Amino acid sequence: MLKKITVIAVVMLLFGCANPKQSFNPAANKHIQSIAVLTPVNPKEISVHVIHHPGMQFGLVGGLIAAADIASKTNQYQEAIAAVKINWAERAQARILLSLEKAGYKVTSLSIPSREPGKFQEEYEGAQVDAYLDYYFNISYAATTPTSDYTPSIFLFARLVDAKTKAILYEDRIAYGYQHKYGDPVHIPSSNVYLYNNIDILCEQGIKSLEPLKEGIHHAVDKVAVHLNKGLGVRIDKQAKAAQ
C-alpha cells in the first residue's frame, strides 16, 4: 500500500511536458499501405483520481495525504468491480485493427512481450510493413475536485512511425469522458448519464460503471483511425468539385 501511495505521489508531482502533435498528411504518405499495430500493455487497474486534490498544495506531506486518499478510493472501486475482469488492451486492439482496415489499410497485430506500460517504444521492428502504429492508454474515473462528479476517462496516446525512415508521421492524444487539459488532447465527451456524484455512488454502480469505459475505448481508437483516414483530403476535394 505504501509503495502504491508513493508511486501515485511521485507521478502527481512530476507532471512532464507533452510531445508535439503531428497531423497525418495522407497525400504525402500514399506509400503507407500496411500497418503493424503494437498491442498496448493492459492497464493493471481502473484508477480513481481527483485531479485538483486540495492536499497537493501542501508540499510532500500534503501530496502523500492526497495520494493516500486517491489510493483508498481506487481500492474501494477495485473491490466494487472485482467480479469482472476485462482485458482492455485486447478490446482496444481488436477495435483499432477493424477501424484501420475499414480505413483502407492492411493491418497486422504485433505483440512485444518486453513492452513497458505508459510509454511509446523506442525502436520499431519485427514486421514487414510500411508503418508501425504505437499507442497506449490510461483508464480511470476522474473528478476535478473532491466535490465534483466522477467521470469516465480514457486518455490515449498514439503515434504512427514510418518503418523505413523512422519519421513520426502522426502523433496525437485523445481524451474520452473527463475533459483533461494535459497536452491539449482531442476531447470526446461521454454521456451525462455516466456522471457519479461521489465515490460511494460510483462503487454502488459496480460493473455497470464499466459500460462507459467500454464505449470510451472504442471511441478513442476510432478517432485514431479517423485521423489516419487516407481518404480525408480526397473526400473534401470531391465535395468542393460538386459544389461548383
Place this chain on the structure above:
Amino acid sequence: MPACQQAINYKEKLVTAKDCCKTYADIRFKKLDFKDPLSQQVGDEESPAMSFPEGKSFFMAIEFPEFKIPFEINIESLPTYNQLFVPTLLLLDRQYRVVRRIEDSSFQYSNGKTSYKFFINYEDKNIHYMVVYTRSGIIGKTNHSVTTQQATIPIFAGAYVINYTTHSEVKNKIKNARGGNLNVVAKEYKLRNISDDPNRDHSPDF
C-alpha cells in the same frame, strides 16, 4: 464565466455592417507567414462582411505563404464569452476562383473550441487564398464545455504565508454565433524522427 460578461449581439452588428466586396477579387487578404500566426476578432467594428451563397457573414481573408515545400494550415476558433464562430472555408487559386470548399462539419469541436487542420501539398500549389465565414443555418446550435476556475487565498501563519488554491468546475453552453475569435497558423511540413524525439509523454497517471 463571470456574470458581468455579456454576449455580443453579432446579429445586430451584421445587419448594420456594409458589404465590403462584391467578388472575392475585391477582398483585402491578410498575408500569413510561417513565423507569425494571424488572429482576428471576427464581428468587431473592423471586421469585413459580405454575401456568401448561404447568406451574409463576417469573414476573415488570408493569403497563404509562397509555396516552397508542403505546409499545414491550422484554424482554431475560440469562444468569445460563450459564442463560437464555426467556420466554413473557401480555398481560392491565384485568380480568386474557389477550388476547394471545407464544410463546417469537418471541424472538430474539443475543449470549448473548434479547429481544423489541412495540408497544402505539391498538387495544391495553385491554392493561394482562404476565406473563412460562417453559415447562417448553424447559428444558435449549442455545444458544451467544462472549464476549471481557480481562486487563491493567502493563509497567514505567523511569519509564513501559504497560498491556498481552490478549484471549481464550470459547465458552459457554447453557442454557434456570427462572430468570434479566429487564429490561423501555417507550419512547414517537416517530420520529426524517433531518434531525435525526446519521448516526453511518459504517461501522467489519470
